[in-house]
Amino acid sequence: MISIALLADHPTAASTLAQWFRAQWPDYYAGRTLAEIAGDFHAEARRGGLPVRLVAFVAGALAGTIVLREQALTAFPAFSPGLGGLFVPEPLRRRGIGTALIRAATSLARDQGHAAVYTATATARGLLEQQSWELVQTVQHGDERLAIFRRMLKS
Numbered sequence: 001m002i003s004i005a006l007l008a009d010h011p012t013a014a015s016t017l018a019q020w021f022r023a024q025w026p027d028y029y030a031g032r033t034l035a036e037i038a039g040d041f042h043a044e045a046r047r048g049g050l051p052v053r054l055v056a057f058v059a060g061a062l063a064g065t066i067v068l069r070e071q072a073l074t075a076f077p078a079f080s081p082g083l084g085g086l087f088v089p090e091p092l093r094r095r096g097i098g099t100a101l102i103r104a105a106t107s108l109a110r111d112q113g114h115a116a117v118y119t120a121t122a123t124a125r126g127l128l129e130q131q132s133w134e135l136v137q138t139v140q141h142g143d144e145r146l147a148i149f150r151r152m153l154k155s
């Protein structure tokens, strides 16, 4: 069973998240120590406001993460608030953990009173389309072409 919690309630997870993210995105994190990267996660270990990072557990073991933050992409402040930093370890993929994290972070955005939430992705289009997210734009971001998706939260 998948359960979702606030990183604020599991602060020791930050060091594992740092290892996962540095292995997944080595260019982005090049030159930074694991302690520095873990510090980024500690800054997201909050219970309200933005950013707020969530963590997933399966059978009591850390199994993924997502953050609700000010912007989906720093260079595009209109897409606010945004979901990002979504990661599930490779052996645990394709069993619904990413979907559960997106749902939980979307609910958090709704509970915070936001009218809509955005995310930018090159890899998770299928997941978002299955959850009725709407493609609003594609943007060039460095070497990548990213799709910006929106989920309306109020009618």
Ligand SMILES: CC(C)(COP(=O)(O)OP(=O)(O)OC[C@H]1O[C@@H](n2cnc3c(N)ncnc32)[C@H](O)[C@@H]1OP(=O)(O)O)[C@@H](O)C(=O)NCCC(=O)NCCS
Pocket: 024, 086, 087, 088, 089, 092, 093, 094, 095, 096, 097, 098, 099, 100, 120, 121, 122, 123, 124, 125, 126, 127, 130
């Ligand atoms: C993107 C990512 C978070 C998805 O996590 P995940 O836990 O595998 O996500 P889900 O299991 O909810 O969905 C993944 C796929 O498995 C399918 N799936 C979900 N539950 C399933 C199940 N029980 N059995 C089989 N397939 C299933 C989903 O339909 C989805 O299919 P799709 O790829 O055709 O869209 C993960 O692949 C990852 O961490 N990738 C590397 C980092 C990354 O790209 N992050 C996203 C940046 S925006």
